[in-house]
Amino acid sequence: MTAQCIAIWEYYHEAFESLEAKGFLRRPIVPSYCQHNAHMYHVLLRSDIDRQVVLSELKRNGISAVFHYVPLHSSPAGLRYGRGSGSMRVTNRSSTCLIRLPLWVGLTRAQ
Template structure:
């Protein structure tokens, strides 16, 4: 369940109260693959070495504003994103490290060769998130990941 104190919810119209009675319960906002929900296929794919899931300490709850996975390498990440796109499912790589960005190269500085940062950036993919993520989308994600 999403903690309503940290969820990113806005009222549907200007001036509507943010009082507890007007705020959604939050369960329907959870990404459907979070632990304890429909996510057991992720555990089996992780055990098979196809991906790595986020590590969430026991005392924390996932706020579900995004869900990422780490794939083994850039080639597999690219293949995974292309496979989803072929099924009309949009997923993107998550970020470009600051030291690699145009502005970061102009004004930034690094210590070391940034190997781990670069490798993590190459492996990271953000899975799609939407309210009421349809089952055919979750099935498509499962099929592409299992085939990778």
């Protein structure tokens, strides 16, 4: 990934620190012995925050964020070929709370 994408990833991470401290969301966790590759940036919203409301507000402000994660066990292929074990409670909850923010070569800090 380019240095530009890494810089945007870092900008997001710093910008969302206070919202994470207040309990509104969780930022990506990067272990101290690893370095992220700026492939994407996501947040997990608190479960009582309506993701669609957040996505709509971002869109209203010109930000094209999307939900990103459909659990394999509930995807068409997963339903046909897969098998799950247990309730999948954490997976299902995560899929309703995740938002992926724009991150691409050419994105500027101002955008």
